Amino acid sequence: MVSKLERTGDVPIIISTRQGVPVSSANSLAVEDLGSAAQRDRRKRILDATIALASQGGFDAVQMRAVAERADVALGTLYRYFPSKIHLLVSALQREFERTETLLRDKPVDGDTTAERVINVLKRTTRGMQSDPKLTEALTRAFMFADSSVQAEIHQVGMLLTSMLTRVMRPEAHDELTEEDVAIAKVIGDVWLSALVGWVTGRNSAAETGQQIEVAVKLLLRD
Amino acid sequence: MVSKLERTGDVPIIISTRQGVPVSSANSLAVEDLGSAAQRDRRKRILDATIALASQGGFDAVQMRAVAERADVALGTLYRYFPSKIHLLVSALQREFERTETLLRDKPVDGDTTAERVINVLKRTTRGMQSDPKLTEALTRAFMFADSSVQAEIHQVGMLLTSMLTRVMRPEAHDELTEEDVAIAKVIGDVWLSALVGWVTGRNSAAETGQQIEVAVKLLLRD
DNA sequence: CGGACAATTGGAACGTGTTCCTATTTTATC
DNA sequence: GATAAAATAGGAACACGTTCCAATTGTCCG
Numbered sequence A, B: 001m002v003s004k005l006e007r008t009g010d011v012p013i014i015i016s017t018r019q020g021v022p023v024s025s026a027n028s029l030a031v032e033d034l035g036s037a038a039q040r041d042r043r044k045r046i047l048d049a050t051i052a053l054a055s056q057g058g059f060d061a062v063q064m065r066a067v068a069e070r071a072d073v074a075l076g077t078l079y080r081y082f083p084s085k086i087h088l089l090v091s092a093l094q095r096e097f098e099r100t101e102t103l104l105r106d107k108p109v110d111g112d113t114t115a116e117r118v119i120n121v122l123k124r125t126t127r128g129m130q131s132d133p134k135l136t137e138a139l140t141r142a143f144m145f146a147d148s149s150v151q152a153e154i155h156q157v158g159m160l161l162t163s164m165l166t167r168v169m170r171p172e173a174h175d176e177l178t179e180e181d182v183a184i185a186k187v188i189g190d191v192w193l194s195a196l197v198g199w200v201t202g203r204n205s206a207a208e209t210g211q212q213i214e215v216a217v218k219l220l221l222r223d
Numbered sequence C: 001c002g003g004a005c006a007a008t009t010g011g012a013a014c015g016t017g018t019t020c021c022t023a024t025t026t027t028a029t030c
Numbered sequence D: 001g002a003t004a005a006a007a008t009a010g011g012a013a014c015a016c017g018t019t020c021c022a023a024t025t026g027t028c029c030g
Helices: A037-061 A064-071 A075-081 A085-106 A114-130 A133-145 A148-169 A179-200 A206-220 B037-061 B064-071 B075-081 B085-106 B114-130 B133-145 B148-169 B179-200 B206-220
Strands: A016-018 A021-023 B014-018 B021-024
Touching: A037 A064, A037 A075, A037 A085, A037 A133, A064 A075, A064 A085, A085 A114, A085 A133, A085 A148, A114 A133, A114 A148, A114 A179, A114 A206, A133 A179, A133 B133, A148 A179, A179 A206, A179 B179, A179 B206, A206 B179, A206 B206, B037 B064, B037 B075, B037 B085, B037 B133, B064 B075, B064 B085, B085 B114, B085 B133, B085 B148, B114 B133, B114 B148, B114 B179, B114 B206, B133 B179, B148 B179, B179 B206
Parallel strands: none
Antiparallel strands: A016 A021, B014 B021
16 A cells, blocks of 8 residues: 555654643654653653563563553553553564664675575574563564554554565665565565564474575565 | 374374363363363353354453353353463364364365465455454454463464465365475465454555455465 | 262452552743 | 643552352262
8 A cells, every 4th residue: 555665764743632742643652752851761761661571571571560660650650651561562662673673774684685685684683582582572462462552553663674674675776666565575574473473472483483484585585 | 394284173182181181282171172061062152152252342342251151151160161361262263263164165266376266265264254353353362462371272273274275275186285385375374364463453454454465375376 | 879079150369451549749831 | 930730659449360269069980
């Protein structure tokens, strides 16, 4: 439906206000929604606490009371920033993803063919996630469990993933993406997510996860 | 890893006993685990209640107390049959899936090319699921949220899906599946699941979901 | 049939996500 | 700097998944 990806750096459009606060399309308070430095800091502390707890004990260890305490914030405040545990975790995922994406943007990906480059990027990312299994479990499960109220945040992440892939697929002419390029990137993103879920739930080993992705990419990018 | 799919009719291997009851590889009590007709009937009532509630109000409406009451069973009994809400819903999914699979087995799928047949089957199935959005939401979300304790049940469903696809891909010589056939089927299954999740969470319209699948299948089965 | 053991019932109790309320602190406006 | 509005703190309360237990019912073996 979208032939051109929005740039990831775009400023979200303000579509409504909540309690006087302009709210971007996402339901969680995004950084741009936050006025004061203290608020930005609170938001950061909350996400830091979330990731620390997730990294240590996975999805179940991310308990709202624990997050609030660790972030030195009242429970009500936590809920003002993130309306649910899922919103919180998906927002954390988004931040992590943005981090990896900017890291990736600098380092050129080696590989002669498109398929090789995509595989390299995905394997690198996957390896990164597998180095912190609990965190990955927490973030992945939140992402997959999210219902329509988290639509906006999910969409952000999905777009980040797709744009990450298309950038690797067409490093030179990223502007001239065809519909098919984007479609392929989406399919690959889907497979990657499924593979990740399989790994997180213990259905697939790390090796199998890698293979699964490799097979899919080779099938999809054989030209 | 598995070059040949197990047949779906296989009797599960008994690997342990629980409270004197032999338990198949799944953690939920499967039909084969149940001795008396009364027990099979209880199990059926529970799954019926689950599906009725899910169909009416989705994931959130499947409340364990409500299921127990509707199935005319004590809460403790419900938990004896299905150790968690997720187990319950994934088992319901499994039953539904088996039903559609047997329905499908009879009706021949039309379409000249492999791709066409696969697309037809998936679209048909997808349409069926979309006709009961709440139920689909409940079952899909449970499936994606399941953690490793539901591994066995999840595996069953995954295999059912893969075998459904390979049967359509190779209607004649289903015995001579190549590694690649199975790999492709798995990838398609992954994409289908992701598309379904996207639809369930309101990210994709029904039309987009169909297109997404079509694109993936055409890319994967272009020979 | 009687007795042992498993299954079921009915319901209390606990944990964690979520909501809600009041008092206090911070921020914005003049 | 004073005051109104918004944000935060602190914590009680509620909902639902889950666990647990005592009493009852069902099942099977001698």
